[in-house]
Amino acid sequence: MKVVGLFILLLLWTTIGWSQITHPKASPFTRIEQEVGLSKISLEYSRPAVRNRKVFGIQADGKPALVPYGRIWRVGANESTKITFDSDVKIEGNDLPKGTYALYIFPYENQWEIVFHKNTSHWGDGRDNYNPEEDALKVSVLPLKTLAFQENILIYFDELQHDSAQLIIHWASTKVQVSLSFDTTSTMDLEIQQKLQDNPSAQTYYEVARYYQEQGIRLDEALSYLEKALEKGGGTYYFYRVKSLVEADLGNYKDAIVTASKSLRLADAEKKDEFVRLNQKSIKLWKSKL
The missing domain is CATH 1.25.40.10 (Tetratricopeptide repeat domain)
Known part of the structure; x- marks a missing residue:
């Protein structure tokens, strides 16, 4: 009877495993590559939507919005956003060695801290495990309010030159630009x-x-x-x-x-x-x- 019971349990487990549904993700995964001169940048992130929510800061009722001020944010959804540079780069004039980094942001009302983090193994924003000593670089940029509304978070590269580009993050009515330059x-x-x-x-x-x-x-x-x-x-x-x-x-x-x-x-x-x-x-x- 024990053998029969074990067989039935395994059969049920297998059936349940086979019957799982692959469903569309609420925050679809995106991978892009961008050449800048002789260098290449790769970016992987998931794209959550606004869906009539307050995205940054504090809601009208005083409760934290989707992305509260002062708290680490993964710049997307699901796994942490990953950015890879195949050559050394300057971020807002600061040196960053080539490699793959988790991209994090600490947003504030009048300033955003952009973090290139060496530990890429954290799920999501790694809130409980984030160690600032593992930051490769942290720079500050000013958030801009835009008339253009962006439903799904959008990260892209613009103002492309042989040796420079702008990394742009746009979600809802907020946008930031981070300058990149290559030798x-x-x-x-x-x-x-x-x-x-x-x-x-x-x-x-x-x-x-x-x-x-x-x-x-x-x-x-x-x-x-x-x-x-x-x-x-x-x-x-x-x-x-x-x-x-x-x-x-x-x-x-x-x-x-x-x-x-x-x-x-x-x-x-x-x-x-x-x-x-x-x-x-x-x-x-x-x-x-x-």
């Missing part, structure tokens, strides 16, 4: 040195010059590299286009107009209408500066 220049300098020492092609010279032009740096070098690119047979409409931009950046508008005219003719021959229009617009602008 892309040093990484690029090393790569450029290596490429220029390894039998560079016309395309190599062009790509180096285009990078310098986009960054507004080393324009004399950029012009020299473009001339080398053209000498190596790189006489294309886009080579001449970038050369004209560098010449204009250096204030050589007469040379820029001549070069842009070459780019325009080559682009027109290949039916590259966009580059035809770009060159026409540039030539008109530069003529006005003479």
Whole structure:
């Protein structure tokens, strides 16, 4: 009888296990990746909704809202939010080594403390186990009130440059921005040195010059590299286009107009209408500066 009873118990347990329903989550999981220059950021979080609730601070009846002031918050729901940087980064000007961190926030009415925490094993906000000594970095930012209402919490990256971006957290009518910056220049300098020492092609010279032009740096070098690119047979409409931009950046508008005219003719021959229009617009602008 004991064996039969045990068999029935196991059967019931198995049946219950098999009959569990996989249901939609109230706070759906999200994973995003964002490139910033030569670096990559990965973010994992769950997105709770407002659902007509008071989100931050104190409710009208004096009771704490969904996310009370002064208490640790996981910046989402379910597991703690995780953020990964594949290279060293500066957060609001402060150094943070590459790695994966739990992202926490201590919100206050006029200031939010953003925490990058080394211990990523806590469930949720880790309220009972949170140890500030395990913080990798804590920075303060100002919360902003917005006219745009965000129902589900939204974390994203904007104002993307080769070496910087803004980490933006928006929920309900509150938004914060956290500045991120990367040392892309040093990484690029090393790569450029290596490429220029390894039998560079016309395309190599062009790509180096285009990078310098986009960054507004080393324009004399950029012009020299473009001339080398053209000498190596790189006489294309886009080579001449970038050369004209560098010449204009250096204030050589007469040379820029001549070069842009070459780019325009080559682009027109290949039916590259966009580059035809770009060159026409540039030539008109530069003529006005003479």
